[in-house]
Amino acid sequence: MSVIAEIQLAGDFALSELLRDLPDVRMQLERVIPAGDRTIPLVWIHADDPEPAEQELREHRLIKSITRLETFEDRALYRIDWAEEPDSVFTEIRTQRAALLDAVGVGESWEFELRFPTHNALSEFHANCNEAGIPLTINRIYRPSDVESSTRYGLTDVQYDTLFQALKQGYFNIPREIETAELATQYGISDQAVTERLRRGMTNVFTQIFVLPDDDAS
Structure with a gap:
């Protein structure tokens, strides 16, 4: 594993x-x-x-x-x-x-x-x-299967918080209820920095969810 x-x-x-x-x-x-x-x-x-x-x-x-x-x-x-x-x-x-x-x-x-x-x-x-x-x-x-990992998926604190706030405030809804520019204002950073946090955070989540067959070999 x-x-x-x-x-x-x-x-x-x-x-x-x-x-x-x-x-x-x-x-x-x-x-x-x-x-x-x-x-x-x-x-x-x-x-x-x-x-x-x-x-x-x-x-x-x-x-x-x-x-x-x-x-x-x-x-x-x-x-x-x-x-x-x-x-x-x-x-x-x-x-x-x-x-x-x-x-x-x-x-x-x-x-x-x-x-x-x-x-x-x-x-x-x-x-x-x-x-x-x-x-x-x-x-x-x-391990990704650990209790802590299963709830955080390898996310850093800022990635976790940014993804959580994006979800909570409707960024992933259709239509969107908040844009990255508004999230950026809340964090005091640039629009692109928020976009990068979201991208890296989702990459970490997907990397831990989609385990290739060879990864399970001991």
């Missing part, structure tokens, strides 16, 4: 090095695209003006190129092409068939939420990262 792990990584691995000189910048990993023997991360930089962080990353030794894909008022989405594959974190995520539920970094510390098909896959991920010298701390492990 699948397990979900909340993992903290800090120190000498690629993503923490990217933020080492950007201590006030919050970065969020959108997803990782396999590309042959390499991986291409898509990351959000959360800032009203992403230009300084973008320029800093563009000159980083680990990055061959960085391309802005989307721009909103409080963040921008980038594709990163490595100069060379910097470490085995992404490779291990792919090898162990882990699903990326969330990954947020500030300074040199990153917090990942990963869904592994089995507990053994999580153990192998942990062991292989330690062997590669990537510092890793597992803060929490739980």
